[in-house]
Amino acid sequence: MASPGSDPVQLLDALTTVLGDDPKALSQRGSDEYDKANGSYFSAFENEVKPLYIAKPATVEQVQRLVEALRPHVIAGSCRIAIRGEGHAPFAGSANVQDGVTIDMRRLKGITLSADRSTVEIAVGETWTTVYTELEKHGLTVAGARVGGIGVAGFILGVVLHGHDAMPSADSDFPSYTTHAGGLSMFSTRTGFACDSVVEFKVVLASGQLVRASADENADLWIALRGGLNNFGIVTSITMTTFKAGDIWGGITYYLPGAFPQLLRAVCDFVHNEDDQDVHVMCGTGYGFGHQAASCCMYHTAGKVNAPSLQRFTAVQPQIEPMGTMRTATHLEFCDEMGKYSTNGLRQFWATLTIKPDVALMEMFHDEWQKTLDSIKDAEGFIVSFVYHPLTKALLENSAKAGGNAMDIPPADGPLFVVMLRPTWTRAEDDERIFAAVEALVETLKRLAAERGLLHRYIFTNYGYPKHNVMAGYGDRSLARLAATSEKYDPEGIFQKGVPGGFKLP
Structure with missing residues (x-):
C-alpha cells in the first residue's frame, strides 16, 4: 500500500539528518545499493514492492533517532514504515512498504554472552547461523530456528515465515519435502516455543525511547513481544537462555x-x-x-x-x-x-x-x-x-x-x-x-x-x-491484554497505523 501524500524531499531531509548520505546507511531508487537491498528478500512478492527510501541504521541510537524523525510524518499520514530483519516473510508488504521508508535492521550486529554464560544477548541483525557458530565455540546453544539463515527478530516475534523448497537431491529425481515453523526449535518439546526462551527484549518505542522488557521490568511488554509480532515497537536485541550444546x-x-x-x-x-x-x-x-x-x-x-x-x-x-x-x-x-x-x-x-x-x-x-x-x-x-x-x-x-x-x-x-x-x-x-x-x-x-x-x-x-x-x-483474553499493552506503550498507534506490515491488532 502506498504512503498517502508522501513528500520525498521532506522524508529525505529527515533521514539524512539521522544517517547522512552514505549509501550504506541510506539508499534510494535508482542506486545500485537500493537495487541490491530491495532485491534480497526471500520472496519475489517482497522484492516487487518499492519503497522510496531504505534506511539502514548501524546503532541502536540511530534506530531511536529514525523513529523520532519519522514519527511526525507517520502521525500526519504522509509516511508509512516497514521494519525489515533478514526479510523472510513471503507476502508483499510484510517487511517492505510501497513508496514509504523501509528500515533495514541487518547492520545491527553483536552476540554477547553473560559473565556466567547462562544467557546471550543477540542483536537483531544476526542470523541463527551466526548465533550458533559463536555459541558452539563455548559449547553452548539456544532454542532458535531450525534454518540458520533466518533472522533472529522476526522468528522470535512471530513475523517470519520460512520453509524449504522441495528440491531434488544430487542423485535422485525425488524431491525433498522439509519445512520448519518459525517459533519452533529442535528443542521445543523441552523448552516450549522459541520465544519462551527470551528473558529480555530491548525495544525502541514509538516515542523513540529505548526500554527493557523482562519478567521484572515492563513485564506486560515482555509477554506481548513473545510472539506478539511487530505491534509494539522496534526490537533491537533479544537475550535468551543458553544451554549445553551436545551431539x-x-x-x-x-x-x-x-x-x-x-x-x-x-x-x-x-x-x-x-x-x-x-x-x-x-x-x-x-x-x-x-x-x-x-x-x-x-x-x-x-x-x-x-x-x-x-x-x-x-x-x-x-x-x-x-x-x-x-x-x-x-x-x-x-x-x-x-x-x-x-x-x-x-x-x-x-x-x-x-x-x-x-x-x-x-x-x-x-x-x-x-x-x-x-x-x-x-x-x-x-x-x-x-x-x-x-x-x-x-x-x-x-x-x-x-x-x-x-x-x-x-x-x-x-x-x-x-x-x-x-x-x-x-x-x-x-x-x-x-x-x-x-x-x-x-x-x-x-x-x-x-x-x-x-x-x-x-x-x-x-x-x-x-x-x-x-x-x-490468540483468543479474547490474549487480545485484550495485547491491546492494552499497545495502548500503554504506543498510545498514538504508530505501529498500528504507520507500520502496515505483519498482522495487526484489531
Whole structure:
C-alpha cells in the first residue's frame, strides 16, 4: 500500500539528518545499493514492492533517532514504515512498504554472552547461523530456528515465515519435502516455543525511547513481544537462555508416497503416547518435478541413535534410502542442512490451520490436497509441501512454565498439529489461480475439522495468510491484554497505523 501524500524531499531531509548520505546507511531508487537491498528478500512478492527510501541504521541510537524523525510524518499520514530483519516473510508488504521508508535492521550486529554464560544477548541483525557458530565455540546453544539463515527478530516475534523448497537431491529425481515453523526449535518439546526462551527484549518505542522488557521490568511488554509480532515497537536485541550444546542424532528420512498413511498413524501415536522430551519431529508430503514423496524430519536432541521414541518413524517403509540423511551431528550442522533446501526469490506463500490429532481427519485432508494438487501442478516450477508440526502437551506445558507468551494456548488443549501448506512457483501469470486454489483448500480443511470438533482457534502466525483473522486465533483474553499493552506503550498507534506490515491488532 502506498504512503498517502508522501513528500520525498521532506522524508529525505529527515533521514539524512539521522544517517547522512552514505549509501550504506541510506539508499534510494535508482542506486545500485537500493537495487541490491530491495532485491534480497526471500520472496519475489517482497522484492516487487518499492519503497522510496531504505534506511539502514548501524546503532541502536540511530534506530531511536529514525523513529523520532519519522514519527511526525507517520502521525500526519504522509509516511508509512516497514521494519525489515533478514526479510523472510513471503507476502508483499510484510517487511517492505510501497513508496514509504523501509528500515533495514541487518547492520545491527553483536552476540554477547553473560559473565556466567547462562544467557546471550543477540542483536537483531544476526542470523541463527551466526548465533550458533559463536555459541558452539563455548559449547553452548539456544532454542532458535531450525534454518540458520533466518533472522533472529522476526522468528522470535512471530513475523517470519520460512520453509524449504522441495528440491531434488544430487542423485535422485525425488524431491525433498522439509519445512520448519518459525517459533519452533529442535528443542521445543523441552523448552516450549522459541520465544519462551527470551528473558529480555530491548525495544525502541514509538516515542523513540529505548526500554527493557523482562519478567521484572515492563513485564506486560515482555509477554506481548513473545510472539506478539511487530505491534509494539522496534526490537533491537533479544537475550535468551543458553544451554549445553551436545551431539544430536537425526536428519531427514524419505518415503515413497504410499507410506504417508503410516506416517500419519505414527505421528498421531507420537503426540498421544510419547513422553520423551528430547524428541522433535515433523512429517509431511509434497510434490515437485513430477514426483511425490513423503518425509519425516526427526531429531533426538540428547543424541540417542535411533531412540525408541523415534523408531515408529524410522521403521516406516518403503523408504527412499539413498536420500536419507540420518546421522549424529551438531545443532549448527543440522540447521545448515535444512538451509540447503531454501531458495530466495521464488513466488511463494504459506497458509495454515491448527487441528487436534485425528488420523481419519488427516487422511481426508490428504485426499483434498491431492485434488487441489491435480488442478495446479502444471504451473511452471510448481513445488508444494503439506506438513504437520506437532505441538505436544509437553511443549505447551513447558511453554506455560516459562512465564507465558502472546499465543496463550492452554496446555490442556494439547496435543495439536499446526498444518502448513506451502506452494512455490516461478511465473506471475500463475499467481491468481494458485492463490485461489490453495485458499479454497484451506477453507475446505477448516470446514472438515470444524464439523468434527477438531479445529483449534490458534493460527500459527509464522505461516499465517493475510486474508485470515490471524490475531483472533490468540483468543479474547490474549487480545485484550495485547491491546492494552499497545495502548500503554504506543498510545498514538504508530505501529498500528504507520507500520502496515505483519498482522495487526484489531
